[in-house]
Amino acid sequence: MISLFKRRRNLVGLDIGTSSVKAVELKPAGKRYELVHLGVAPLPQDAIVDGAIMDGGAVISAIQQIFDEHKIGTKDVAVAVSGHSVIIKSIKMPLMKEAELAESIQWEAEQHIPFAIEDVNLDYQLLQTPPGAMEMEVLLVAVKKDVINEYLTVAATAGLSVAVVDVDAFALENAFEAAYETHPEEVVTLLNIGAAVTTINIVQGGAPLFTRDSAIGGNRYNESIQKMLGLSYEQAETLKLGGQGEGFTSADVQSALELVNAELAGEIRRSIDFFRSSFATGTIHRMLVGGGVARLPQLVPFLSQTLELPVEIANPLRNVKTNPKEFDPEYLDHIAPQLCVGVGLALRQVGDR
Numbered sequence: 001m002i003s004l005f006k007r008r009r010n011l012v013g014l015d016i017g018t019s020s021v022k023a024v025e026l027k028p029a030g031k032r033y034e035l036v037h038l039g040v041a042p043l044p045q046d047a048i049v050d051g052a053i054m055d056g057g058a059v060i061s062a063i064q065q066i067f068d069e070h071k072i073g074t075k076d077v078a079v080a081v082s083g084h085s086v087i088i089k090s091i092k093m094p095l096m097k098e099a100e101l102a103e104s105i106q107w108e109a110e111q112h113i114p115f116a117i118e119d120v121n122l123d124y125q126l127l128q129t130p131p132g133a134m135e136m137e138v139l140l141v142a143v144k145k146d147v148i149n150e151y152l153t154v155a156a157t158a159g160l161s162v163a164v165v166d167v168d169a170f171a172l173e174n175a176f177e178a179a180y181e182t183h184p185e186e187v188v189t190l191l192n193i194g195a196a197v198t199t200i201n202i203v204q205g206g207a208p209l210f211t212r213d214s215a216i217g218g219n220r221y222n223e224s225i226q227k228m229l230g231l232s233y234e235q236a237e238t239l240k241l242g243g244q245g246e247g248f249t250s251a252d253v254q255s256a257l258e259l260v261n262a263e264l265a266g267e268i269r270r271s272i273d274f275f276r277s278s279f280a281t282g283t284i285h286r287m288l289v290g291g292g293v294a295r296l297p298q299l300v301p302f303l304s305q306t307l308e309l310p311v312e313i314a315n316p317l318r319n320v321k322t323n324p325k326e327f328d329p330e331y332l333d334h335i336a337p338q339l340c341v342g343v344g345l346a347l348r349q350v351g352d353r
Helices: 055-069 098-110 147-156 168-179 217-229 233-240 250-278 298-305 327-345
Strands: 013-018 020-029 031-040 076-081 084-095 120-126 134-142 160-169 187-193 200-202 207-215 285-290 309-315
Touching: 013 055, 013 147, 013 309, 020 055, 020 084, 020 327, 031 134, 031 160, 031 327, 076 147, 076 168, 076 327, 084 207, 098 120, 098 134, 098 327, 120 147, 134 160, 147 160, 160 168, 160 327, 168 187, 168 200, 168 327, 187 250, 187 327, 200 250, 207 250, 207 309, 217 233, 217 250, 233 250, 250 298, 285 298, 285 327, 298 309
Parallel strands: 013 076, 076 160, 187 285, 285 309
Antiparallel strands: 013 020, 020 031, 084 134, 120 134, 187 200, 200 207
């Protein structure tokens, strides 16, 4: 069974996203970590669709480009999966010993997983059980084997060995715990806006309380610009990021961006409302936003005002030592929000199953 929960170090975090591949390698530096390698390579549109690899050749080329350009010698990597092929569910079970839980989890999973049990890799984590409780809460995770096999095959063809398969939501949590001080009672929403998928993970005291993937991501902004101005995807991407083209400027796309901001905020609010209705710990204290879209000028203040929460841009490198002679500080500051999953994966260690 592939482990999705243990957190250690000493491999390359390989984040194969919808629009790019990102590789992060860290090493222990006292009580902190130091950045050893960092590389990013773009992917063509539709190379990854809903977490599934559609153009393996393009992904392999991007991986090899990063490892060659940055002379990354470590060949053991951690990868993460997301999308509809990943099921994360909190379930309640009768109190039992760990050994009994291990024996009964597969039968229990069959009641909650919408896939044939032989078609998935299963893992679980026992969440904290309050004193006197008659039931225990278990976090159940299932990932379709064919999706995992796609990632294993691509990595192997690129000359790498996958030591750990994780889930985006848990990689986010790993990065958050390493970068930020938290109070055990504090409830934090971790939001990672990828090109095609936005991952929402609500956590408290080192444990995930609620996770969900939404199909609203950075590409939706491009689609909104394309529809409003009649531009190509590439032209829309340039304008979204503040550039100019085809006689338009970033100011001309503001209304298109605002439409998607409102759509995204509505999606997040629905998730938060569901969380609040389902958990006794209904209060959310703050939100951290990762992904390239986090840098859009109006997004963070809009989310803060609309959701009535303190919201800030996530920086998974805030406690990571970096050598300014090797890594440009301005570049790191700009790209940091895109590295949340990669940093979380880089905190794992060879030997995690």
